Amino acid sequence: MANAIATAHEHDAHHAHDEHVVLPQHLHHFETEEQQREAGTFGMWLFLLTEIMFFGGMFFAYLLYRNWYNPAFVAASNQLSVKLGAINTAILITSGYAMALGVYAAEVRKKQMLVWTLIATTIFGFAFLGVKTVEYKEKFEKHHVPGASFDVKEFVNPAAFGLKEEPLAPDMAQKTQIFFVLYFAMTGMHALHMIIGLALLFWLIYRANRGDFSSGYVAPIENFGLYWHFVDIVWIFLFPLLYLINKHVG
């Protein structure tokens, strides 16, 4: 029987119904480890649903403004690098893959594999943020950060900058700021979630290396995995919505 309780608890076969399980990580108010695990997963998903609502507000704002100011969104989106965006998508998926392997390593109690997969998750997470930094820096240099220093010159007179865009009227060109506000808000909140995740990863690597998660106690690894994959999913939607709006026109 693959059940962690049965393998860890030698008397289990005789007392499956009336005996309380005594693994150190098993809290007394749960009947079984299965129940405890499900309660934890349930709680984690409730948290992730609030996160969906949080990002959902921004996705809705994006949907609405993209319909209202479509020419501005098309022109502004073409300023983003599809190459960097696609590379970052692959980097983030790789990080998620390493995390998934980490959950497996914790479940089969392979301590070294767990530590190394968590380290790989962290490295790819930092690689993602590194690419994002390069992209943000370019936006500052081109005055594409919304606010006082925002400059519409590339959108009202694209030919002067070697761009093959349709020139926008000055009022529509101003609306490119809305695209960049949403771009920075959405990728920025996504990056903040990554930074929080990376901080948690350092703590998890420390504890994994101490052997905390290689004796049947996998809940922190499993629930962090859910969080990390959720952050993946947000980016899976951000990438086509922000980078690939109208590539076939420009």
Added chain:
Amino acid sequence: MSAHNDAMNTTNPEHAEHHILGPGTYTTIYVTLLILTGITVGAAFIPMGVLNPIVALAIASVKAVVVMLWFMHVKYQSRLIKMTVGAGFFTFFVLIMMTMSDYISRAWGQW
């Protein structure tokens, strides 16, 4: 849903049997996600008019579902967890539809 050779399930029949996915499954999912990313980028450069954003969102949704079912183990969870996840996305969908129909219908006929 639950295996009945497990004594625990007789007292808690709702709980799904804990399922450990192996590296082989994760690798398959990983490669699938990378291929879908490639398809998304490729499809964006093909002129399809109004279908472009629809195709992009459809592929993104498939990727998200794949991540949730396997990387996030929803496929192997109990009905409670599956319902929770489904209810969350359904509520989100309802909120989007209601807000959007409000914005669209405010100036109905005036454009």
